[in-house]
Amino acid sequence: MNFDLDQEHLDLAGGARDFLSGSASPAAARAALDEGAGVRPGRAELIKSGYATITIPESHGGGGGTVLQLAVVAEQAGRVLAGPSLVNFARAAVLLEGFPDRLAGLADGSLAVAVIDDASPVLDAIGSDTFLTLRDGTLVCGPGEVMARRPIDATRGLGDVTLGETTDLVRDARPLWRKAERVGRTILAAEGLGAAARLLEMGVEYAKERHTFGRPIGSYQAVKHMLVDVYVAVEQLRSLVWWAAWAADRAPGELPLASAAAKAAAATTLELAAETVIQVHGGIGYTWEHDAHLYWRRAKTDRFLLGDDVAAFDEVARLAMGEAAR
Amino acid sequence: MDFDDTPDEAAWRAEVRAFLERHPPVPEQPRAWQATLYDAGFVGVTWPVEAGGRGGTPMQQAIVDQETARRGLPPLINLIGIGMCGPTVIVHGSERQRQRYLKRLLRADDLWCQLFSEPSAGSDLAALRTRAVRDGDGWRVSGQKVWTTLAHLADFGILLTRTDPDVPKHRGLTMFVVDMKAPGVTVRPLRQMNGDSHFNEVFFDDVRIPDDERLGDVGDGWRVALTTLMSERLSLGGGGTSIGPKPEAVARHVAAHIGALPEDRQVLARQELGRGYVAALGARYTGYRQLSKLSRGELPGPEASAGKLSGTRSARDLTDLAVRVLGPDAATGGAEWQDMQALLPGMAIAGGSDQVLRNIIGERVLGLPAEPRADKGVTFRESIG
Incomplete structure (x- = not known):
């Protein structure tokens, strides 16, 4: 058994961390919220780096890599609240499999693609010009008009989309759609993992520095045990994200359960991490200038993307009981 | 990344499986079953050859554990001896002790228990009070131990005593092997809240x-x-096996009963199953990461404590659901799930309470400072006032 990242993955993660920590940051997320500044590193930079297009075949200008590789990068993107999300790239790469021109457009940035779900706000609608959705079982593609509302997390580019004239791409596309959604959920969970892991670091650092009653607050079990519960949740989420990504590449039969579990665990873990770390920081954690709320915003937003956590837990239960998911 | 056995692991697994298929255990003769397994080379796999073991790898032992669990076999009768007492004798025992005890322990010719906890020293083990006093060329021991699994059957135990109360508590302790049949040893079974007496x-x-x-x-x-205690962590480490009920078994049980529930209760039951199941899968796949370390020849660190912590929690949540889908009948029927329900509170205490495990992870994994100790730097005698 070798359920662990290989050296190649660790190297990839290291490179992605260097790139992303230099090109995105919680400060950029705050600026997006304050001033409506664009998300960082932004679509063009993400494409230029090659990270966004890892799962697009090499023959169409992508990296020809695996979902696991993309997940490893997505974790690093989540740590610094990078935008746009890698989720749409991952989903579109699956949905556009039979459309070389569009795939090439996705890979070279001439198409900015977002995927529209029925029940969720549209992730990275802002900045996208090409939309994919499922209409009566048919995968359709078209331009759309985006209306932004007042976002909780300005790094997610959420908007309402009114589709223009669409082209039918694939009939009977439901299985393809579900596969893409599951890959998307896996990458979303990987971004959540990175955000939650970064929050835990912030909480632990502060609990070592901050003193009350003559000792570091991290020595009090009331504080220590809260952070340990976050640690345990983060490590379990890491295991589920790796499993789901591995399943997407190697064991499609396991992907439904693994991706639903990863999505659900990401939603609850990121929320637990954000709320715990705000509490550990006390008053300073509740200020605009502190980074904690930027991650908290991510938690409160991401839980609704690609189906909410309630739907994901329900799907896990149905799959576990051997029922069809839908 | 893969979940497959290496060729060596696969060959070993096949060997274990083939043996288990040929040799069904006899539940009423647990000692004979352990001896049969030992003679085949499947007990004490990681122990050195000169200690009576096989000199194998932790991964080989983990595969034996997986295969016996897969067949629903109960743990070996001398589990505590194999997992805790024996490894202590291997490291700290004299040549005479190793020769005398180890092989007999592995064959269950002698059963062993671990005499650590006391009425006033559980999580704070080093506060124990059982006294050993020099007497010529030996020692005289008086005191009381508690929660001692298997003491009623054991031939020997490892016994932690206080030999010097006038130094700080961790420094005045001495370990012995004690003959459980010696004059002056009295064993009194305790009845657990689930009615058993282990x-x-x-x-x-x-x-x-x-x-x-x-x-x-x-x-x-x-x-x-x-x-x-380190050996205990290795033997309790999980490695992908479930604590309490298998989540798949809970899901089957819920599937069989959910149809009889009103619709709103079905929605709730699925939410609870989903939550418990995700937690159990999280613990299982985190256990696989530990196993991968073993497979590479690394030993689990303090992070392995997380498996017991989270596994116990999800087992309690899933069992609670399994009982509840039975409806009010659960108060008088549903024996299997009632038994599990009554077993699990003990799992959150035994082998390191949830709170002690959180301290271990907080301090050794996250690097958070320890809680100050009121008895630091004072002698044991002073600390108990």
Whole structure:
């Protein structure tokens, strides 16, 4: 058994961390919220780096890599609240499999693609010009008009989309759609993992520095045990994200359960991490200038993307009981 | 990344499986079953050859554990001896002790127990009070141990005692091997809240122990005990096996009963199953990461404690759901799930309480400072006032 990242993955993660920590940051997320500044590193930079297009075949200008590789990068993107999300790239790469021109457009940035779900706000609608959705079982593609509302997390580019004239791409596309959604959920969970892991670091650092009653607050079990519960949740989420990504590449039969579990665990873990770390920081954690709320915003937003956590837990239960998911 | 056995692991697994298929255990003869397994080379797999073991890898042992669990076989009768007492004798025992005890322990010719906890020393083990006093070429021991699994059947135990109350508590301890049939040893079974009697109180009334049954140096008992506790972590580490019910079994049970529930209760039941199941999968796949370390030849660190912590929690949540889908009948029927329900509170206490495990992870994994100790730097005698 070798359920662990290989050296190649660790190297990839290291490179992605260097790139992303230099090109995105919680400060950029705050600026997006304050001033409506664009998300960082932004679509063009993400494409230029090659990270966004890892799962697009090499023959169409992508990296020809695996979902696991993309997940490893997505974790690093989540740590610094990078935008746009890698989720749409991952989903579109699956949905556009039979459309070389569009795939090439996705890979070279001439198409900015977002995927529209029925029940969720549209992730990275802002900045996208090409939309994919499922209409009566048919995968359709078209331009759309985006209306932004007042976002909780300005790094997610959420908007309402009114589709223009669409082209039918694939009939009977439901299985393809579900596969893409599951890959998307896996990458979303990987971004959540990175955000939650970064929050835990912030909480632990502060609990070592901050003193009350003559000792570091991290020595009090009331504080220590809260952070340990976050640690345990983060490590379990890491295991589920790796499993789901591995399943997407190697064991499609396991992907439904693994991706639903990863999505659900990401939603609850990121929320637990954000709320715990705000509490550990006390008053300073509740200020605009502190980074904690930027991650908290991510938690409160991401839980609704690609189906909410309630739907994901329900799907896990149905799959576990051997029922069809839908 | 893959979940497959290496070729060596696969060959070993096939060997274990083939043996288990040919040799069904006899539940009423647990000692004979352990001896059969030992003679085939499947007990004490990681122990050195000169200690009676096979000199194998932790991964080979994990595969034996997986295969016996897969067949629904109960744990070996001498599990505590194999997992904790024996490894302590291997590291700290004399040549005479190793020759005398180890092979017999592995074959279940002798059963062993671990005499650590006391009425006033559980999580704070080093506060124990059982006294050992020099008497010529030996020692005399008086005191009381508690929660001692298997003491009612055991032939020997490893016994942690206080030999010097006038130094700080961790420094005045000494470990012995004690003959459980010696005069002055009284074992009284305790009845657990689930009605079973697996653990005991053990009273020592002026029990004589020869000095050559000491394990390690006088005053070095804490270090010896740490060997035992580290071995316990390795043997309890999980490695992908479930604590409590298998989540798949809970899901089957819920599937069989959910149709009888009103619709709103079905929605709730699925939410609870989903939550419990995700937690159980998280613990399982985190266990696989530990197993991968073993497979590479690394030993699990303090992070392995997380498996027991989270596994216990999800087992309790899933079992609670399994009981509840039975409806009010659960109060009088549903024996299997009632039994599991009554077993699990003990899992959150035994082998390190949830709170102690959180301290271990917080301090050794996250690097958070320890809680100050009120008895630091004072002698044991002063600390108990």
